[in-house]
């Protein structure tokens with residue numbers, strides 16, 4: 001079964017064709033980064049307009065690279081949540097229209113299920129396991145029972161980890177998107193140069209929760225207070241110390257989830273799963289098998305959407321054509337309870 005998957009939740013217009021949830025036949029990602037870079041962040045209005053302009057050429061390109069026609073596609077899938085509403089509506093409405101006009105099955109896909117599935121495209125992974133979803137909009141630790149069954153254990157209570165990377169980079173004028181830039185600068189820095197405060201969330205209900213806004217504020221507004229003596233106050237050192245604290249926050253909660261559940265497989269997904277320090281830290285536990293998607297499948301792409309849609313289709317699910325998009329999933333981002 002060949003599924004055409006469309007992704008347009010943020011600033012990449014993407015389409016892929018995947019066979020049987022496993023074989024990527026084509027995978028086209030058109031990034032809008034150059035258009036948002038001058039504003040140092042994603043401008044939702046520009047994002048929606050670029051999606052509207054690019055969606056048809058991107059889908060055509062995916063078919064061309066697969067050497068296929070639309071007749072040879074068995075089903076269409078598109079991201080419907082969470083994300084920027086205007087952006088989501090472009091890809092989702094395009095996907096629904098394509099499926100309706102071709103009389104093919106249609107599946108709406110939750111973007112975060114897609115990120116989690118990215119590692120499955122290139123690995124055989126058994127359920128259940130612990131999921132670590134780290135992107136520009138989310139930070140989630142969950143128990144994953146099946147491709148569509150996540151038990152949320154912890155989330156950020158404020159900013160996501162990717163947002164903290166992006167905001168720190170924006171404040172220091174390092175460029176956009178900030179994650180990969182900070183990751184690269186950190187390679188020439190010393191994480192011990194500064195000791196940023198590690199967020200503390202008390203109480204059992206926050207056992208797996210994370211917070212990144214205090215860290216972001218400390219790095220941006222109070223950096224001078226946290227330098228250790230004898231270290232140069234360089235951008236590289238600041239980046240390395242920030243990255244270390246952010247990654248250790250994630251990893252400490254993740255190990256709690258692993259130890260409490262006894263599940264020894266971790267699957268990571270989302271843009272921040274590309275982070276080199278996070279990958280190193282997760283490799284430090286020989287008793288835990290940590291699976292990452294390849295770098296090019298960490299960020300947004302259509303292959304992860306087509307891949308997860310295959311499993312819905314196999315189960316007989318179909319999304320009705322009156323379904324719509326949705327910007328947020330409340331359970332993926334909890335507020336502080338007190």
Ligand code: KG4
Pocket residue numbers: 010115134135136137138161162163165166177178179180183270271272273274275276298299300
């Ligand atoms: O999954 P993604 O492409 O889009 C969302 O669903 O949000 O994630 C984008 C996020 C951005 O915050 C970006 O800065 C971050 O992933 N990112 C990284 C790295 N590469 C991308 N963060 C840390 N280290 C990286 N190497």
Ligand code: ZN
Pocket residue numbers: 111115135136270271299300
């Ligand atoms: Zn994403």
